[in-house]
Amino acid sequence: MTITDTAPPSRAIREEPAPERITPTLTVTGPLHDRFEEILTPAALAFVAQLHELFAGARYDRLADRMRLGYEIGNGRDPRFREDTAPIRNDASWRVAGAGPGLEDRRVEITGPTDPRMTINALNSGAQVWLADQEDATSPTWRNVIGGQLSLFDAIRGQLSYTSPEGKRYEVTAERTPTIVMRPRGWHLEEHHIHFTDRWKRTMAASGSLVDFGLYAFHNAAALIAQGRGPYFYLPKIESSEEARLWDQVFSFTEQYLAIPHGTIRATVLIETLPAALEMEEILYELRDHCAGLNAGRWDYIFSIIKTYRGRGSRFVMPDRNQVTMTVGFMRSYTELLVKTCHKRGAYAIGGMSAFIPSRRDPEANARALEQVAADKRREASDGFDGTWVAHPDLIPTARAEFDAVLQGRPHQLDRQRDDVTVYERHLLDVFIGRPITDAGVRANVSVALRYIEAWLRGQGAVAIDGLMEDVATAEISRSQIWQWIRQQKSTEEGTEITRELIAGLVDEVLTGPDRREGDRFDDAAEVFRDVALSESFRPFLTTRAYADHLVELA
The missing domain is CATH 3.20.20.360 (Malate synthase, domain 3)
Incomplete structure (x- = not known):
């Protein structure tokens, strides 16, 4: 479905198009499921x-x-x-x-x-x-x-x-x-x-x-x-x-x-x-x-603070997610x-x-x-x-x-x-809290992020996990903390060094754990998590590449 913008231009906001330019168009490339045509009308798409x-x-x-x-x-x-x-x-x-x-x-x-x-x-x-x-x-x-x-x-x-x-x-x-x-x-x-x-x-x-x-x-x-x-x-x-x-x-x-x-x-x-x-x-x-x-x-x-200061040193490193309270x-x-x-x-x-x-x-x-x-x-x-x-x-x-x-x-x-x-x-900017990172906090971040991403890939955006309502924002905190802890070479209160190898092992534990079901998306979720938490470069948002790679539906 292709819609051409034929509505009259707003003189106050745009100039008339130059003669050599084409008329802008909007093309729907996704499949038209039941009743979609009621929303994707020619008039709505022209707007x-x-x-x-x-x-x-x-x-x-x-x-x-x-x-x-x-x-x-x-x-x-x-x-x-x-x-x-x-x-x-x-x-x-x-x-x-x-x-x-x-x-x-x-x-x-x-x-x-x-x-x-x-x-x-x-x-x-x-x-x-x-x-x-x-x-x-x-x-x-x-x-x-x-x-x-x-x-x-x-x-x-x-x-x-x-x-x-x-x-x-x-x-x-x-x-x-x-x-x-x-x-x-x-x-x-x-x-x-x-x-x-x-x-x-x-x-x-x-x-x-x-x-x-x-x-x-x-x-x-x-x-x-x-x-x-x-x-x-x-x-x-x-x-x-x-x-x-x-x-x-x-x-x-x-x-x-x-x-x-x-x-x-x-x-x-x-x-x-x-x-x-x-x-x-x-x-x-x-x-x-x-x-x-x-x-x-x-x-x-909280995610914005971590992302913005992820490479600026230890004083910008936060403890376990549940310790970053209001x-x-x-x-x-x-x-x-x-x-x-x-x-x-x-x-x-x-x-x-x-x-x-x-x-x-x-x-x-x-x-x-x-x-x-x-x-x-x-x-x-x-x-x-x-x-x-x-x-x-x-x-x-x-x-x-x-x-x-x-x-x-x-x-x-x-x-x-x-x-x-x-x-x-x-x-x-004073984000120093003075509380420790713990083994349990590291494990929880990996588990929550993976389980949320898996549900997200199945089409669920708000997910109850371990008595908390998780959405994209809380998953972002979990994965960005992991990335920062590795980059800043942090250790837990118990003395465990937080390394890529440690996190990879925790990912494997989830992949072989009791949450697995026939038809689940945990393997894809692990791929997404490794990309946004373990790669050398930091992805600004976990959802952008995951969406392009996994959620685009071809007509």
């Missing part, structure tokens, strides 16, 4: 083609900026609060648009993938908001990418139901469903089942961000507005205010194209990279007409700065996801999980957050109780300015 014509080049520029910054930091230049944007930070007059209709109360948000069963469970959960995740909690198989769009399409129109292979039927029964905030894939991710050919006849894989955003906005914006809500988005993996500006341009063009009022689209930005933490006010400023708030994406933030110094500084920044500008501050999940079979494990989650949400509410994430419906009452106790009937606490907080660059 996505225009998004690529206008913004694909700027996307590549922003990704090049990331590479340059990473090179500079790797060579000893620490990131700082920017001098050139100090006037933005010093100007007390500006505010962001804030909550759109249906986003006024965000005290509990449930996160999860967009397959039909999980969509129905989220809509029946009783949360105020559902983060419909097309990114870290979704394995980007072609069926999941377009199938997730179908789930959202049906859910918004009240026509979603699902019957499991075992015959269990799922339906939306809640009188009031959560407000949907969809998370598209980050700027760095591609969609290999759709190709874009630009005006210069160059053909490239489509942007996962523009595909996810474009299809959802095109099909659902009008229906959401009619319901008294709106097209709302979580923006992941942003590393600079220039990347936020690019999203703002995408939003403004989309509103013009779809003939909806400027500012109807609202976005919440995940602050989950170190460079973004140093540009929070600038990110809010660039998105101010469309911005509802910021979220503390804790797991990707109460250690640099994480406290990051979250307190986020709340202060948000409330200064009228933006909601949304807390992160505790990885603990409840157990309906083990009362003791369930009690421990609820206790951990309660403590985590109590800290967030006390720090001034306006809402938080959970990964399971059974955690919603616990999280809500902690926020109710602080909010006392209010929908938020934007009036808490946190003038008591002062955070300098050194606070964000």
Whole structure:
């Protein structure tokens, strides 16, 4: 299927094509499974083609900026609060648009993938908001990418139901469903089942961000507005205010194209990279007409620290993953700065996801999980957050109780300015924790990463492993720590040297262990893990090559 972009150009955003150039086209190369044609319509693809014509080049520029910054930091230049944007930070007059209709109360948000069963469970959960995740909690198989769009399409129109292979039927029964905030894939991710050919006849894989955003906005914006809500988005993996500006341009063009009022689209930005933490006010400023708030994406933030400083010496080496908690110094500084920044500008501050999940079979494990989650949400509410994430419906009452106790009937606490907080660059960069790496921690990282990657290759993006909810971000921490520990020649508390040979042996243990099943993907998972954890060079993201090698479905 090939779609030609024949829509009229926006004079404010692009120039007329030169006569020698061709008309840009979008070509679907993936197979058309059941009902895919309802999403991949000619009109929808023409819109996505225009998004690529206008913004694909700027996307590549922003990704090049990331590479340059990473090179500079790797060579000893620490990131700082920017001098050139100090006037933005010093100007007390500006505010962001804030909550759109249906986003006024965000005290509990449930996160999860967009397959039909999980969509129905989220809509029946009783949360105020559902983060419909097309990114870290979704394995980007072609069926999941377009199938997730179908789930959202049906859910918004009240026509979603699902019957499991075992015959269990799922339906939306809640009188009031959560407000949907969809998370598209980050700027760095591609969609290999759709190709874009630009005006210069160059053909490239489509942007996962523009595909996810474009299809959802095109099909659902009008229906959401009619319901008294709106097209709302979580923006992941942003590393600079220039990347936020690019999203703002995408939003403004989309509103013009779809003939909806400027500012109807609202976005919440995940602050989950170190460079973004140093540009929070600038990110809010660039998105101010469309911005509802910021979220503390804790797991990707830890991964970003490890990745950014992986070669800078022992003082940047972290201990076992379970020791890098929200109460250690640099994480406290990051979250307190986020709340202060948000409330200064009228933006909601949304807390992160505790990885603990409840157990309906083990009362003791369930009690421990609820206790951990309660403590985590109590800290967030006390720090001034306006809402938080959970990964399971059974955690919603616990999280809500902690926020109710602080909010006392209010929908938020934007009036808490946190003038008591002062955070300098050194606070964000002081990642020394002073706790050991252990044999158990090394073994857990290998086991969790392999088991998660295996599930991801089978199409599962959010996986319960050993009582924790794992997604791409937590797997990234596990594999990047292994890479860094080897590179920095670290040893465990028990005296075990962390070497490639040691890790290779632990991989073999998993491959011969009790988790093996007929038809599993552990051999492929081991190949991916060795590439991202044991190779000489560091892969910026474990999913990019794994996606291209293993998840692309040919028509």
